[in-house]
Amino acid sequence: xxxxxxxxxxxxxxxxxxxxxxxxxxxxxxxxxxxxxxxxxxxxxxxxxxxxxxxxxxxxxxxxxxxxxxxxxxxxxxxxxxxxxxxxxxxxxxxxxxxxxxxxxxxxxxxxxxxxxxxxxxxxxxxxxxxxxxxxxxxxxxxxxxxxxxxxxxxxxxxxxxxxxxxxxxxxxxxxxxxxxxxxxxxxxxxxxxxxxxxxxxxxxxxxxxxxxxxx
Numbered sequence: 001x002x003x004x005x006x007x008x009x010x011x012x013x014x015x016x017x018x019x020x021x022x023x024x025x026x027x028x029x030x031x032x033x034x035x036x037x038x039x040x041x042x043x044x045x046x047x048x049x050x051x052x053x054x055x056x057x058x059x060x061x062x063x064x065x066x067x068x069x070x071x072x073x074x075x076x077x078x079x080x081x082x083x084x085x086x087x088x089x090x091x092x093x094x095x096x097x098x099x100x101x102x103x104x105x106x107x108x109x110x111x112x113x114x115x116x117x118x119x120x121x122x123x124x125x126x127x128x129x130x131x132x133x134x135x136x137x138x139x140x141x142x143x144x145x146x147x148x149x150x151x152x153x154x155x156x157x158x159x160x161x162x163x164x165x166x167x168x169x170x171x172x173x174x175x176x177x178x179x180x181x182x183x184x185x186x187x188x189x190x191x192x193x194x195x196x197x198x199x200x201x202x203x204x205x206x207x208x209x210x211x212x213x214x215x216x
Contacts, residue, residue, distance in 0.1 A: 007034060007081040024092070029084035029123045032165035035158050036130040037077035042155035043070040043136050049145040059143045066136055073133055080126045084169075087119040116173050120186055123169035127193055130163035134200050141208035153208040153216050160201060167194075 007015060007030065015034065019026050044067060050056045051063045094112035098104045137156040141149050170190055174183050205216050 007085075008078050025085040025088050026081065027084075027088065028165055029088070029126065029169045030081040032123065032130075032162045032169070033077050033081035033084055033126045035162035035165070036126060036133060037074050037081070039130070039133045039155040039159035039162065040070050040074035040077060040136075042151045042158070043133060043140055044074060046140050046144040046148050046152045046155075049148045050140075050143070053145060056143070056145060062139070062143070066140060070133070070136055070140075073129055073136075077126065077129050077133075080122065080129065083122050084126070087115070087122040090115040091119050113178060116177050117179070117182060120170055120173040120177065123166040123173075124186065124189065124193075126166040127163045127170065127190075130159045130166065131193060131197055131200060133159040134163070134197070134204055137204035138200070138207045141204060141211055144211075146211050149208055149211045153205075153212065156201070156204050156208060157216070160197075163193075163197065 005014075007026065010018070015026070019031060047063045047067045047070060051060055051067065056063070091112065094108060094115050097108040097111060099108050134156055137152050137159070141152040141156070144152055167190060170186065174186060177183050209215055
């Protein structure tokens with residue numbers, strides 16, 4: 001990202017200042033990625049309160065496996081906040097390209113269309129990673145330390161909101177892409193992800209509610 005500070009190196013207040021500023025980046029896509037990363041971190045927290053506890057010795061090995069996944073997702077989602085900025089900047093750069101001749105106009109249009117495709121793929125990947133966090137909320141919510149499973153439930157809600165937020169960015173970019181085959185492909189991928197979300201979310205909610213003895 002050149003001399004631009006990475007999201008991971010920013011303070012929370014610094015990120016929020018940047019988010020609130022009259023600047024397109026960071027924006028909704030970055031906020032979605034950071035929220036997803038926070039959700040993964042909460043899953044890791046519940047696991048860390050479970051692994052190493054005698055009371056949960058029977059799930060120790062399973063929880064440590066889940067921890068590898070949640071920590072991986074935490075880092076990947078945080079990195080996607082930076083990739084979102086890069087994808088947006090690539091689109092913005094196209095608007096500054098010359099358009100005095102037909103050749104320049106054609107080159108500008110082609111570059112813009114390619115950049116929009118990149119700006120579609122990045123938030124879709126964010127949504128996919130958020131779905132993976134939600135998937136973890138089921139076993140961690142069911143078998144994790146009951147004293148902190150409310151944090152797994154919080155992770156579930158955060159990741160769900162982040163997923164839907166990321167898909168807003170997928171949809172807005174698909175709206176301006178002229179390649180019908182690309183639009184059809186990525187619309188189908190989005191729809192498939194939402195179908196998977198419905199099942200995964202329901203199971204994760206049920207697991208957390210069972211452990212907590214309350215509805216979410």
